[in-house]
Amino acid sequence: MTGRADLRLGISDVAPVVSCGSFSTRAVVGEHLPITATVFREGHDAVAANVVFTPPGEEPSAAPLLRMTKFGPEPDRWTATVVPDREGLWTYQVEAWDDPLSTWHHDVEVKVEAGQGPEELANDLESGARLLEEVAAAAPEEHREALTGAATALRDQSLELTARIAPALSPTLQQVLHDHPVRRLVTGSQRHELWVDRSRALYGSWYEFFPRSEGPVVGGAPTHGTFAQAAERLPAIAEMGFDVVYLPPIHPVGKVNRKGKNNTLVAQADDVGSPWAIGSDEGGHDAVHPQLGTLDDFKAFVGRTRELGMEVALDLALQAAPDHPWVTSHPEWFTTKPDGTIAYAENPPKKYQDIYPINFDNDPEGIYAEVLRVVRHWMDAGVRVFRVDNPHTKPLNFWHWLIWEVKKTDPDVLFLAEAFTRPAMMHQLARIGFTQSYTYFTWRTERWELEEYGRELAENAHYMRPNFFVNTPDILHETLQVGGPPMFKIRAVLASMMSPTWGVYSGYELFEHVGLRPGSEEYLDTEKFQLRPRDWAAAEASGRSLAPYLRRLNEIRRAHPALQQLRTLRFHPIDNPNLLCFSKTDPGSDDCVLVVVSLNSTYTQIGTTALDMPALGLDWSDGFSVTDDITGAHYDWGQANYVELDPYREPAHVFTVHRSLSASHPPH
Structure with a gap:
């Protein structure tokens, strides 16, 4: 026999739950998390339910009563929304209980409607009086007089029947009874864990750049940049509205x-190599590349980032160059081939002769301890966000141990999984503790793909948080190679509006689009293997920069709580497959954003919406007004609306929805 036979009342399908409760559900501080369950019982007596929502370090018995309400088309489905107010490990449990007050209320109403008199209702009236006295004995003092008065009225045979019942059924007293119910046969579900992160875990705008490319060009040749020189780039990044500055490995x-350049096998004297080939005689994972500066210089860079309202995310790449100190001190941490050489990384047809993967099975205790030491070393230097390189190539149990070992002492530390891998592995990395994940967004270009993927992510928002990067040093999608500046705008709108967290790799704002070769997603002259200085000032002065547009998108995101949500993403029909229409709402306010974006960067697209009005908080026949946050234009809209988007003028509408129609706005 399986399951719980001790459940007096029926509780099933509690959600959200991750892997039947094997892992913690996720939320962030201030996020509205709906808890749902199916609650039922035998017979016809009323059943009710509540959620026991317990903060970190507190006992469930101290949690306030949070009643659930019925929702949806299924008669036994119940819901309540919880809003955590601090980081850490919360718990939640659904309780079902016999609700004698509701049963009594229903029985009295139907019997009165059936014409029964005081004599036939004598037992019901006395039962009601006793229930009210039971509530009065435990309720706050300010409610006791009303409760006992209603009980007295039920017993007063000198009054008409309606007068005897009226005090007990008054809206004021019913609210008191709702807040202080009589709960019998209380039955609890399994208790589930909810890990609550700081808000940056869900919402943020990331900017990736290589500090080593920020050196001056001398005599026509780039020079290796330092942290001090890279810090000069930070104000421009902050001006574009980014929250997180992500650095590739700095070791x-x-x-x-x-x-060498473009991944050639033989390096020239001036080649800087791949920063992911970590370690040399100058140090390993706990060292700073001497040409970048010192550890103190890095700390100063972190401090400057914070002064500008941003924070640093540092790459955590658990692999080693052949001359990494670990190779000498711990050769057992790597895989030795039959000929005695250490195996380098391969992903046929790609070969990485400059990188040795770590073998976590040879000395797990030693490797675990060393990685934790390295992570804490950079935490001490001010890093609270780690972008983890290729976590899907390391053991899951290692990541589970490392992440939660860190969070025991530092719950604010976040981990982003850079795992472009199979769906099962990507989802499991999120379940075991990764705060965010890279996604398949880069390769979702058709409307049906974007809608399908967006729904999948929204449905799994209770454990998997996406980070939509429009490009990376490894990935220059074909659409950006051939789509021209309008496509750069389109992809930026899609990423920044669909996902609460999105990212840009440096050079995107300059429309860098030249691939290594046809069919390749690698950049020509990729920054992974060489310095790539950029003339930002000249681009801005000539108007050939997307920076102002990125700044506007980030301003819109900050102004709208709805765009900082994932769970509320909804797609709306529109009769042109080259147009995508979606909305987001904020459960904690009236904020609602409606986006219509063209997916074609070449030709003007027209279409007519068929909006899901209830998803916007409106009735089907309502009119409303919208303001385009990109252009400032105003329109009066309804369910069906004509849309025309010219990609060379503006490929998207990002509308603030005003739910009361303003007749002064011109029709669209």
Whole structure:
């Protein structure tokens, strides 16, 4: 026999729950999390339910009563919304209980409607009086007089029947009874865990750049940048509205088997190599590349980032160059081939002769301890966000241990999984503790793909939070190679409006689009293997920069709580497959944003919406007004609306929805 036989009342399908409760559900501080369950019982007596929502370090018995309400087309489905107010490990449990007050209320009403008199209702009236006295004995003092008065009225045979019942059924007293119910046969579900992160876990705008490319060009040749020089770039990044500055590895780069420009096998004297080939005689994962500066210089960079309202995310890449100190001190941490050489990384046809993968099975205790030491070293230097390189190539149980070991002492530390891998692995990494995940957004270009993927992410928002990067040093999608500046706008709108967290790799604002070769997603002259200085000032002065547009998108995101949500993403029909229409709402306010974006960067697209009005908080026949947050234009809208988007003028509408129609706005 399986299941719980001790459940007096029926409770099933509690949600959200991750892997039957094997892992914690996720939320962030201030997020509205709906808890749902199916609650039922035998017979016809009333059943009710509540959620026991317990903060970290507190006992469930101290939690206030949070009653659930019925919702949806199914008669036994119940819901309540919880809003955590601090970080840490919360718990939640659904309780079902016999509700004698509701049963009594229903029975009295139907019997009176059936014409029964005081004699036939004598037992019902006395039962009601006793229930009210039971509530009065435990209720706050300010309610006791009303409760006992209603009980007295029920017993007063000198009054007409309606007068005897009226005090007990008054709206004021019914609210008191709702807040202080009589609960019998209380039955609890399994208690589930909810890990609550700080808000940056759900919402933020990321900007990736290589500090080493920020050095001056001398005599026509780039020079290796320092943290001090890279810090000069920070105000421009902050001006664009980004919250997180993501840095590739900042450690010494291996000298043995160093790769040359565009991943060539033989490096020239001036080649800087891949920062992901970590370690040399200058140090390993706990060291700073000497050409970037010192640890103190890095701390100063972190401090400057914070002064500008941003924070640093540091790459955590658990691999080693052939001359990494670990190779000498701990050769057992790597895989030795039959010929005695250490195996380098391969992903056929790609070969990474400059990188040795770590073998976590040879000395797990030693490797675990060393990685935790390295992570805490950078935490001490001010890093609270780690972008983890290729976590899907390391053991899941290792990540589960590392992440929660860190969160025991530092719950504000976040981990982003850079795992472009199979769906099962990507989802499991999120379940075991990764705060965010890279996604398949880069390769979702058709409307049906975007809608399908958006729904999947919204449905799994209780454990998997996406980070929509429009490009990375590894990925220059074909649409950006051939779509021109309008496509750069389109992808930026899609990423920043669909996902509460999105990211841009440096150079996107300059429309960098040249691939290594036809069919390749690699950049020509990729920054992974060489310095790539950029003339930001010249681009801005000539108007050939997307920076103002990115700044506007981030301003819109900050102004709208709805755009900082994932669970409320909804798609709306529109009769042109080259147009995508979606909305987001904020459960904590009236904020609602409606987006219509063209997916075609070449031709003007027209279409007519068929909006899901209830998803916007409106009735089907309502009119409303919208303001385009990009252009400032105003329109009066309803369910069906004509849309025309020219990609060379503006490929998207980002509308603030005003639910009361303003007749002064011109029709669209």
